[in-house]
Amino acid sequence: MARWDPGTEDRLRRAALELYAEHGYDNVTITQIAERAGITRRTYFRYFPDKREVLFAGADQLPPVIIDAVLASGEDAALAVALDAARHVGGLLVARAEQTAERRAVIESSPELQERERTKSAAITAALAEGLVRRGIEAGEARLVARLAAVALQEAFERWIDTGEDFASCLDAVVASIREALYSPER
Amino acid sequence: MARWDPGTEDRLRRAALELYAEHGYDNVTITQIAERAGITRRTYFRYFPDKREVLFAGADQLPPVIIDAVLASGEDAALAVALDAARHVGGLLVARAEQTAERRAVIESSPELQERERTKSAAITAALAEGLVRRGIEAGEARLVARLAAVALQEAFERWIDTGEDFASCLDAVVASIREALYSPER
Numbered sequence: 001m002a003r004w005d006p007g008t009e010d011r012l013r014r015a016a017l018e019l020y021a022e023h024g025y026d027n028v029t030i031t032q033i034a035e036r037a038g039i040t041r042r043t044y045f046r047y048f049p050d051k052r053e054v055l056f057a058g059a060d061q062l063p064p065v066i067i068d069a070v071l072a073s074g075e076d077a078a079l080a081v082a083l084d085a086a087r088h089v090g091g092l093l094v095a096r097a098e099q100t101a102e103r104r105a106v107i108e109s110s111p112e113l114q115e116r117e118r119t120k121s122a123a124i125t126a127a128l129a130e131g132l133v134r135r136g137i138e139a140g141e142a143r144l145v146a147r148l149a150a151v152a153l154q155e156a157f158e159r160w161i162d163t164g165e166d167f168a169s170c171l172d173a174v175v176a177s178i179r180e181a182l183y184s185p186e187r
Numbered sequence: 188m189a190r191w192d193p194g195t196e197d198r199l200r201r202a203a204l205e206l207y208a209e210h211g212y213d214n215v216t217i218t219q220i221a222e223r224a225g226i227t228r229r230t231y232f233r234y235f236p237d238k239r240e241v242l243f244a245g246a247d248q249l250p251p252v253i254i255d256a257v258l259a260s261g262e263d264a265a266l267a268v269a270l271d272a273a274r275h276v277g278g279l280l281v282a283r284a285e286q287t288a289e290r291r292a293v294i295e296s297s298p299e300l301q302e303r304e305r306t307k308s309a310a311i312t313a314a315l316a317e318g319l320v321r322r323g324i325e326a327g328e329a330r331l332v333a334r335l336a337a338v339a340l341q342e343a344f345e346r347w348i349d350t351g352e353d354f355a356s357c358l359d360a361v362v363a364s365i366r367e368a369l370y371s372p373e374r
Contacts, residue, residue, distance in 0.1 A: 079368045118305040144361070145368050147338045155331055174331070175369075181266045181332050182366055 009047050009057065011037040016054040017099050020106040025051075025113060052116055055103060058096075059120045063127035065089060070131025078137045082128050082149035083175065089124075090153055090160075090167045100161045125150040152178065196234050196244065198224040203241040204286050207293040212238075212300060239303055242290060245283075246307045250314035252276060257318025265324045269315050269336035270362065276311075277340055277347070277354045287348045312337040339365065 015036035019028040030051050034044040048054045069085035107113040128146035133139055156171040163170065202223035206215040217238050221231040235241045256272035294300040316333035320326055343358040350357065 077368075114309070115302055115306060118309060119302060122301070122305060141364075141368075144338075144342055144364055147342070148335075148365065148368060151331075151334045151338060155334070177328075177331055178335065179369055181264075181328075181335060182362075182369060 004046060008037065008039060008043075012039070012044065012047055013054055013057055014098070016051070017102055017106065020055075021102050025106055025110045052112065055106065055113065056116060056120060059123070062089065062120070063123050063130075065092065066124060066127035067131040067134070070128060071134060078132055078141060078145045079148060081135065082132060082145050083152060083171065085128060085131065086149050086153040086156070087168050087171050090156055090171060093157065094160055094167045104158075104161060121150060121154065124153065148178070191233060195224065195226060195230075199226070199231065199234055200241055200244055201285070203238070204289055204293065207242075208289050212293055212297045239299065242293065242300065243303060243307060246310070249276065249307070250310050250317075252279065253311060253314035254318040254321070257315060258321060265319055265328060265332040266335060268322065269319060269332050270339060270358065272315060272318065273336050273340040273343070274355055274358055277343055277358060280344065281347055281354045291345075291348060308337060308341060311340065335365070 012033060016028070016033045019032055019036060028051065030044050031041045033051065033054065034041045037044075048057070066085055066089050069088040070081055073081040073084040075081045075084050107117050125146050128149050129139075129142045132142035132145060137145070152171060152174050155174040155177075156167065159165070159170040159174060160167050165173075199220060203215070203220045206219055206223060215238065217231050218228045220238065220241065221228045224231075235244070253272055253276050256275040257268055260268040260271040262268045262271050294304050312333050315336050316326075316329045319329035319332060324332070339358060339361050342361040342364075343354065346352070346357040346361060347354050352360075
């Protein structure tokens with residue numbers, strides 16, 4: 001058996017999500033996940049350090065991808081650059097996403113998972129800000145713009161889960177809603 | 188000695204923050220905090236369950252205050268209502284805030300504290316959304332508007348720490364910056 005195998009990782013992710021949805025996150029053990037995926041508990045730990053991270057596979061690879069996307073954008077204005085990067089990263093996320101509605105429900109069921117999800121969001125926001133600063137945007141503006149783009153990315157992702165529309169359209173619709181919220185009526 | 192005393196709570200908060208700033212959050216014990224505040228370790232636990240919560244005193248009282256502020260707003264548009272609540276709550280926060288720059292530096296030094304701070308922010312966002320829903324705003328719009336108002340509140344609070352300007356002016360300036368980011372140039 002290979003030391004690391006993407007097929008096994010995928011099976012583990014699916015098995016974990018199924019079990020969490022069936023029995024509740026707190027009630028599932030690593031042994032059960034490993035069993036359902038047809039591997040040993042010991043092999044599980046080659047893939048994930050605990051029962052939480054199996055739901056966040058690949059999250060650590062996001063920040064460098066986001067920084068690159070910010071640096072590669074052909075846009076000029078800070079928010080346009082950040083939204084460009086959000087569009088790119090969102091496209092990658094949805095391309096490999098599976099059972100996202102189930103995953104969201106499991107995360108919403110557990111304060112510990114919500115906390116981890118927030119850490120992931122904060123890392124995304126920080127990467128957007130970091131990329132903008134590297135493009136010469138002033139740090140305070142970069143942070144504000146990164147936070148706005150992160151809200152848009154998150155909302156677009158949720159819209160994508162709910163509607164299944166093309167991700168770029170979801171993001172455009174969210175940005176349009178944000179503009180509408182800020183401008184109607186005068187305030 | 189009284190069972191619970193606001194003066195003691197304040198002393199504990201100050202002692203903890205001083206010690207964290209001096210020695211680093213991870214290196215300070217509850218015994219040291221209690222000692223500096225002139226109480227016993229045992230008395231400490233009447234006030235806070237651990238060494239983290241002393242930095243988040245009163246955080247649990249924020250959500251109901253926010254919901255009330257949303258319900259009390261005389262504005263009509265969802266974002267205007269949420270910003271009204273943010274202005275009200277921000278005013279309360281800054282009125283009782285002490286050593287905020289030191290507190291921010293301590294929080295930025297520790298992943299555990301950042302996590303707790305994000306939990307606090309998420310509770311603020313959820314309370315804003317909840318209040319808006321109770322006013323009859325559709326849930327999806329309420330969530331988006333709550334997230335935007337939460338970004339504005341957070342940015343305004345940071346601006347207030349950095350500049351010491353009046354909180355309402357900080358919030359207005361942040362909202363103006365958000366509008367500018369969304370509208371210049373065309374995208």
